[in-house]
Amino acid sequence: MCGLCGFLYKDAERHGPVGRVMFDMLTPLDRRGTDSTGVALYGEPKTGTYVLRVRMEANGSTPEDVNEALEAAGTVSEAGHTGGNFRARIGYDGDLGELTDRVEQVPGTEVFSIGRSMEIVKDVGDASDVERAAPYSGFEGSHAIGHTRMATESLVDVAHSHPFWARPFPDISVVHNGHITNYHKLRRRLAEKGHRFATGNDSEAIAVYIADKLEEGNSLEDALRSSVHDLDGTFAYLISTPDGIGVARDRFALKPLLFAEDADQVLIASEEIALRRVESSSDLKPRELGAGEVRWWLR
Amino acid sequence: MATLTSEIDCSQHTTREINQAIKRAAADGVPEVRLTNPAARHCLAVAVMSPVRVVFDGPVGWYCGGMSDGVEIVVNGNCGWSVGENLMSGSIAVHGNGGSSAAATIRGGRVFIEGDTGARSGISMKGGTLIVGGSVGYMSGFMMQRGTMIVCGDAGDGIGDSMYEGAVFVGGEIHSLGADCVEAELTGDDRAVLESELTANGIDAGGFDWKKLVSGRKLWNFSKHEYDHWRGAL
Numbered sequence: 001m002c003g004l005c006g007f008l009y010k011d012a013e014r015h016g017p018v019g020r021v022m023f024d025m026l027t028p029l030d031r032r033g034t035d036s037t038g039v040a041l042y043g044e045p046k047t048g049t050y051v052l053r054v055r056m057e058a059n060g061s062t063p064e065d066v067n068e069a070l071e072a073a074g075t076v077s078e079a080g081h082t083g084g085n086f087r088a089r090i091g092y093d094g095d096l097g098e099l100t101d102r103v104e105q106v107p108g109t110e111v112f113s114i115g116r117s118m119e120i121v122k123d124v125g126d127a128s129d130v131e132r133a134a135p136y137s138g139f140e141g142s143h144a145i146g147h148t149r150m151a152t153e154s155l156v157d158v159a160h161s162h163p164f165w166a167r168p169f170p171d172i173s174v175v176h177n178g179h180i181t182n183y184h185k186l187r188r189r190l191a192e193k194g195h196r197f198a199t200g201n202d203s204e205a206i207a208v209y210i211a212d213k214l215e216e217g218n219s220l221e222d223a224l225r226s227s228v229h230d231l232d233g234t235f236a237y238l239i240s241t242p243d244g245i246g247v248a249r250d251r252f253a254l255k256p257l258l259f260a261e262d263a264d265q266v267l268i269a270s271e272e273i274a275l276r277r278v279e280s281s282s283d284l285k286p287r288e289l290g291a292g293e294v295r296w297w298l299r
Numbered sequence: 300m301a302t303l304t305s306e307i308d309c310s311q312h313t314t315r316e317i318n319q320a321i322k323r324a325a326a327d328g329v330p331e332v333r334l335t336n337p338a339a340r341h342c343l344a345v346a347v348m349s350p351v352r353v354v355f356d357g358p359v360g361w362y363c364g365g366m367s368d369g370v371e372i373v374v375n376g377n378c379g380w381s382v383g384e385n386l387m388s389g390s391i392a393v394h395g396n397g398g399s400s401a402a403a404t405i406r407g408g409r410v411f412i413e414g415d416t417g418a419r420s421g422i423s424m425k426g427g428t429l430i431v432g433g434s435v436g437y438m439s440g441f442m443m444q445r446g447t448m449i450v451c452g453d454a455g456d457g458i459g460d461s462m463y464e465g466a467v468f469v470g471g472e473i474h475s476l477g478a479d480c481v482e483a484e485l486t487g488d489d490r491a492v493l494e495s496e497l498t499a500n501g502i503d504a505g506g507f508d509w510k511k512l513v514s515g516r517k518l519w520n521f522s523k524h525e526y527d528h529w530r531g532a533l
Binding site: 031251252253256258271272273275276277280282285286287288290291292 | 338358379438456
């Protein structure tokens with residue numbers, strides 16, 4: 001049992017307090033699990049640069065070590081950290097897999113995300129714990145997805161927290177509630193194509209699966225529809241890209257997911273209680289996603 | 300008997316305080332409790348065992364009205380999963396959309412959802428009536444044992460799967476029938492039931508192409524000679 005949420009401004013030019021929206025939606029979803037909480041936030045992209053979010057383990061390397069590794073690869077700006085959460089922007093035109101490797105060669109580090117606009121913030125604990133560890137509620141952006149986790153199989157730690165970045169594809173991440181029972185096979189197929197994974201978590205495989213489909217030239221709609229057939233098990237998930245958010249639910253509709261939209265915005269959550277924290281209008285009519293149904297919203 | 304309507308602002312109370320206040324009002328003979336700002340909170344008005352009218356001005360969350368007996372609940376908004384679960388008698392009217400498993404295992408009373416509901420609506424009904432003004436999701440009516448389900452809109456895949464008894468009426472399209480669910484002739488008595496139940500909820504029963512679904516009774520008793528029925532059901 002995990003909690004999912006998402007928010008998107010439909011107008012391609014519009015930005016707003018998506019960090020605050022995520023915090024408000026995630027707070028009531030804590031009843032669905034507080035092992036960890038995380039968000040993928042989409043801000044204003046800056047041409048020619050990527051923004052990195054890197055986790056540094058306590059008693060591990062210093063921010064200076066990470067900065068040094070980045071400066072050897074490109075032009076670094078906006079570098080800073082809160083506790084073990086490091087953030088920087090880098091002017092870089094090389095392979096993102098190589099950049100990820102270069103940073104993770106610094107002992108005790110894990111790259112959470114690399115993107116033109118996407119930044120992943122996550123940690124163990126509930127929404128407030130994560131806000132204290134790595135403040136995100138002040139983030140202004142176009143859209144975002146969030147997750148509260150009740151761990152069932154893999155470890156309760158930061159590395160296994162959602163959202164998962166579809167490494168090394170920039171700006172693609174996933175949050176998932178459920179259990180993908182054929183993920184070993186799915187992961188092996190993706191690994192044979194050269195894709196890599198940071199964890200053994202089944203949800204990470206969804207992110208890479210969708211990113212792979214998009215890289216092959218499929219539309220987000222096609223990728224979502226394929227996933228309903230290719231993923232075995234129970235799932236409700238949100239996938240976010242630079243342009244929007246897609247959602248899918250398994251053919252047995254075992255995991256809750258509903259959405260509501262008006263002319264300006266889209267709200268998605270496991271439970272309506274999360275939607276109502278940010279939108280109380282009775283004009284907004286949430287509806288459950290059907291069994292095997294997919295939806296997507298592009299800005 | 301008290302005549303005043305009791306009013307509760309949910310935003311100022313815990314769920315336990317709200318439910319205790321509803322039960323206290325019912326015990327004191329207050330005819331109506333009106334609740335504002337429910338904000339889709341879970342487990343509201345559960346296990347209310349006295350006849351009282353409870354009105355929510357706003358959406359409620361999961362399990363609203365569950366395990367109640369004799370209560371009359373009106374929700375001016377949506378409801379979450381399992382509204383009215385195991386209702387014994389009374390009524391719940393939701394003027395919005397519902398979630399999955401609406402009216403699960405009800406034994407009596409009426410649950411009316413004005414909009415759509417999700418998967419497994421009316422699962423394992425043991426009596427009572429579920430009326431859905433819109434469409435129902437996957438596997439609705441699964442393992443129905445008694446009672447009546449009326450769906451004005453469409454029915455998702457697997458409607459009435461493995462139902463033992465009872466009747467499901469569908470006014471829209473049926474995506475697919477579940478295991479051992481068959482269409483039966485619509486009788487004059489059936490039409491009278493539809494008109495009565497729907498008129499009470501402000502719906503004209505005449506505007507639909509009603510289909511009646513019942514159990515095919517092939518799964519009532521195991522027979523090794525009907526292996527295909529069981530293989531399909533399991």
